[in-house]
């Protein structure tokens with residue numbers, strides 16, 4: 473399987489494991505879209521925003537003495553975006569509708585982020 | 594007499610020297626958010642969120658906010674421009690291909706916040722560069738709006754900022770304090 477295929481199937485598996493999730497994507501640390509499974513919206517733009525958030529989060533962790541960043545999130549009244557570092561090169565973002573089992577979501581997503589990190593090398 | 598810090602935004606296309614400019618001038622540890630560039634952009638790293646640095650100049654505390662240069666991060670322009678007193682638009686003299694993007698950034702920011710600006714022309718020491726007059730023509734600006742600056746040269750960077758502050762505070766510091774007194 474090609475790298476792209478492996479990343480795509482990681483996202484597809486994540487979505488079947490979390491049916492309430494509205495989408496997920498993988499971007500490079502500099503904001504280029506690598507793979508996506510999102511139902512609506514401009515995924516290129518989302519990829520850039522996710523990288524901005526992760527990049528800032530990394531520096532916040534440094535500045536606040538919180539070690540190296542593992543994840544960050546943004547919440548609104550209609551849902552959340554969870555952003556996971558995936559190695560030094562990538563980032564996984566998951567768009568969640570309000571509600572749902574956040575504990576399960578984190579469990580699945582952290583495992584997926586580790587897989588993405590491994591694939592990206 | 595205390596003055597509120599002045600916020601200055603440093604923007605411009607990829608590789609113009611925004612991060613370098615802020616690193617050169619800041620007297621406090623800069624917040625920089627550079628990441629490995631996936632594409633070939635003539636350097637290894639590229640800014641994904643912002644650069645932030647501070648310094649004191651002309652009796653003012655200046656907060657420098659740098660934007661990313663890649664267009665996909667254009668949503669950061671309006672975020673970073675809120676409350677800004679002035680704008681430095683950096684353009685690389687040897688990259689005419691980026692001038693249109695630079696003009697787009699300038700128009701976007703000044704339409705959001707009509708603030709004084711200066712065009713900082715970097716990389717004038719490189720080969721096959723555009724002259725200041727030619728660049729001024731391209732932007733439809735008087736050549737007095739442009740200044741050549743090497744983003745690695747501290748005194749040149751400070752001079753540039755000084756010139757911008759003159760535009761931000763045309764009445765000067767004393768006048769202003771009298772007005773607000």
Ligand SMILES: Nc1nc2c(ncn2[C@@H]2O[C@H](COP(=O)(O)OP(=O)(O)OP(=O)(O)O)[C@@H](O)[C@H]2O)c(=O)[nH]1
Pocket residue numbers: 605606607608609610611612613614636638639640641660661662663715716717718719742743744745
């Ligand atoms: N020769 C020369 N090099 C310069 C000059 N000004 C800046 N540089 C170099 O040009 C490069 C600019 O890189 P950055 O400061 O990362 O550029 P940037 O505008 O922040 O780029 P992005 O964040 O990717 O948009 C650095 O390697 C600087 O050392 C100049 O006047 N002459």
Ligand SMILES: [Mg+2]
Pocket residue numbers: 611612613639640644660661662
């Ligand atoms: Mg930069």
